[in-house]
Amino acid sequence: MSSIGTPSLWALFTVFVLVALALDFFALNRQGAHKVSMREAGVWSLIWVAVSFAFVGWLWWQLGGRSGDPATEAVANAKALEFVTGYLIEKALAVDNIFVFLMLFTYFAVPAEYQKRVLMFGVLGALVLRALMILIGAWLIAQFHWVLYLFGAFLVFTGVKMWWAAGKEPDLDSNPALQWLRRKVKIAPDYDGERFFTVVQGVRMATPLAIVIVLIGIVDLVFAVDSIPAIFAITTDPFIVLTSNVFAILGLRAMYFLLAGVHERFHLLSYGLALVLTFIGAKMLIIDLYKIPVVWSLSITAAILSLTMLLSVLVPPKGKVTSAYPFEAKQTPPRE
Template sequence: MISTGTPLLWSLFAAFVIIALLIDFFAMNRQGAHKVSMREAAIWSIIWVATSFVFVGLLWWWLGGMGDDPTARAVANDKALEFITGYVVEKALAVDNIFVFLMLFTYFAVPAEYQKRVLMLGILAALVLRAILILIGAWMIAQFHWILYVFGAFLVFTGIKMWWAAGQEPDLDNNPALNWLRRRVRISPDYDGERFFTRIDGHKVATPLLMVILLIGIIDVVFAVDSIPAIFAITTDPFIVLTSNVFAILGLRAMYFLLASLHERFHLLPYGLALVLVLIGTKMLLIDLYHIPVQWSLLATALILGATMVLSLRIPPKPGVSTGSAYPFSAKSSQRNRKDEPPR
């Protein structure tokens, strides 16, 4: 499988990610536990988006975008467009992650000042997981071309399933993953600061914060299974696949705090995401019959997401219908329920 990633490019990219995470951790530790304001979330969102476009600009220049060689310039243009398309698709699919994170935080009544650390750890787990799955996916595509049809069919199926599930309220009380964790982990009824473990009557037990971290890890696995085939429908270049994924994930925490208070305004967005998955899956299924240009995929994705966001603002949600992901309990009632429960 051909990749634009030379050893030097891979090394520079890895160094950038490590430095970015260290800066983020340093800033988080210096600020301490606090509620992230809309202004802070907006500033960090702009920083991450700007950084992503600076990266693709440097990559375009590195590949010969400003040179005299028309072949190198064409390659630079194609790779830059693939990165931007993949980045937009992954960023859009990350919106669904955000709705589910908000549902978990509400269900477990996670205090606002602790959510930042939980998301940061979740992002670290997602980065490692995505890197592993992307390398596995790239190897499978290189060895078995027919796996592209499996990915395409899976994306179409997932998109149809997402369309029918949009607006339905999930039942966390009967969630298999949550019930499996509850049977195996003793949980305290209350939080103990940002600690993952505490002691009750001399026994070491997990806090609800650890449960949230574990569930976010499970969510990362589920969403990676959807999003990674989607990016392989845009490009099979491992370097572009990984970098666009990583840049989309790095800005996930800031995007969460930016969109958390706006989820009800974009109640039709899950339908748009479902259409995007069907579109990308169809593109993958037609790969040997007709190659849909990347720019058309980018344009279609932008139009679908833009249209669903505009329609969400114009069409109010139906009474009793969940907006985006569901929030079965308010923070207040969820906290009260946990206090009434004995430690497990």
């Protein structure tokens, strides 16, 4: 499988991600547990978007975007457009992740000041899992071309399923992963600061915070099964697929705090995401008959998302669904 990813490009990208994560961890530890404001979330969201577009600009320049050679410039333009399209699709699909994260935090009554650290661990897990899945997916496509049709059919199926499930809140009480954790792990009734384990009446137990982190990892893995094939429909270059995914994930935490307070305003967005998945799946199914240009994929995706967001603002939701919370929001209890 052809790729623009030279050893130097891979090395520079890896160093950048490690430095970004180190700075993020440093800032997290320095600030300590605190509730993230809309202003802080907005600033960090803009920073991550700016960094992402700075990266694609640098990549375009590295590939010879201004070399004067028409062929070289065409490759640079195509790869930059593939990155932007993949980044937009991943960002859009991440919105659904965010709504599920919000539901988990509400269900377990996670204090606002602890949510930032939980999402940091979620981002780390997502980076590792998605890197592995992308490498496996790239290898499968290189070895077996028919895997593209399998991915396409799966995306169409997922899009239709998402359309019918839109507007319905999942029942976490009957979630198999949560039921399994409750059977296998002793869960403390209360939080113990930002600790993942505590001692209650002499028994070591996992705090609800640890359970939330595990569930967020599972949720991201499930969503990655949708989003990664979607980007492979745009490009099969592993470097572009991985970098667009990683840059979208790096800004996931800030985007969560930005959208958590206004999620109800975009109640129709799930329908738009369902249409995007169905369109991309269909694009993948007809790839050998007609290859839809990347610029058209970007335009159609942006148009669908913009329209559903606009309609969400203009059309009020029919009703609000609530669920029972099995955990009460409590302050840090004393350890025994």
